Amino acid sequence: MMKKLFNPVAHFDEKVLLGAGLASVIIAIVFGYLFGFKLDALFHITYAKKDWSEVGITTLRSYGVAVAAFFLLGLLINKRARFIDILNTVLIANVPLVALSLLQKLPFISNALDAVLRNPKGLDPLTISALMLISLIVFPLTVLCFVLLYNGFRTSVNMKEWYHITFFIMVAIFVNFTQFI
């Protein structure tokens, strides 16, 4: 069960993963529009205006850049790397981030974050408890994003050599900075 959770690309059918991944993209765009956030790079969320084109295009562009970059690297490592496996890897790796962005909109968490912005020095115990809960959720989910990306890519291209892993890390860093492009 844990193996399936940490590396779904190795265990689930590509159509199932594609369905789940595309659903997460639609959720990210729809809820991004409703709650005012966008995915502007791989594993990066930022506030956005309530504008379909801004949320939609930025989110799709961040997915597109990540898929293109990892697919090119995948082809360099293994000529038989398939586009759908890389696409699924990127889509599934972002699912925890989408979940995280929705969790931040839960009323008590959202109120706690607002309280920090309003008055960072005078926080009440309830706000501090909510912030601790956020940090307890954010850290494992962020780690899960990277684990899903690494395991998915490793399975997709049969990555084994240390220099492949180095290139993978370099591309992962590159696609995390695409919000500046």
Add this chain to the structure above:
Amino acid sequence: MKLPIVCPSCENILKVSQMKCSYCDTSISGSFDLPVLLRLTQEEQEFILNFFLSSGSIKEMARQADISYPTMRNKMDDLIEKVKTLQTV
């Protein structure tokens, strides 16, 4: 009975030194190399047999083993590399 392919003492590949006709008891002695496929592990031999029985479909094998296509293809690629190495030895 499982055919031993590795020396239990030094772990080198074993050779065939004798073959015998079970009908007329004729024995042939010599030093024969094991064919490449017999130098693979039992599990790897079964993998190749399954590949043959599923008409060479990695997708079908993945479905039967309840794993994804890339995982099964990676197993196949690793096995191809091993067979290539054995062929050159």
